[in-house]
Amino acid sequence: GQQLNQSPQSMFIQEGEDVSMNCTSSSIFNTWLWYKQDPGEGPVLLIALYKAGELTSNGRLTAQFGITRKDSFLNISASIPSDVGIYFCAGRPSYGQNFVFGPGTRLSVLP
């Protein structure tokens, strides 16, 4: 089936630094979602993207729907300790189809 790749797999950053991560696919998607998961909890939706080229912000988070429709990017500015967790991307090929999830990027923030 369809697969999503996320990079990096994990990252360690200093508090206050900016973070960039991405999600790529070999096929086209019409919706991209970004979720954050804290340990032992369910994923929480951060940002939803519905149009190629769309750039959407949620506080310190900014995500973009790639022009090719095969990728998406998430940036976190001025990281803080509570940003620690696993960030998942999810893509949907077309309306009515199920979402496909990436393997996640694990973020650690060092004080």
Added chain:
Amino acid sequence: DGGITQSPKYLFRKEGQNVTLSCEQNLNHDAMYWYRQDPGQGLRLIYYSQIVNDFQKGDIAEGYSVSREKKESFPLTVTSAQKNPTAFYLCASSVDSSPLHFGNGTRLTVT
């Protein structure tokens, strides 16, 4: 507050026993989903249901069963036929083509 409730949070079973995980939502969402999460992997779809009394197999349905007798409830049974049942199980719901809303998961350990 509306949301998805999964219970119990932790579940321990002996090999060979069937076990049922509960998922209840009061969001009035039509669609409900069950995902399995293993370390380092993306969420994998087990079963989903778009309406009451109807459900479809996802990518890894073997060894699992579900029912959807009420809109609010979508229990998952992990049967003894599931070869590697120890995992974190996530239930989600959605309405129309909206992003998935997740519960806080059940961690199942089978020994």
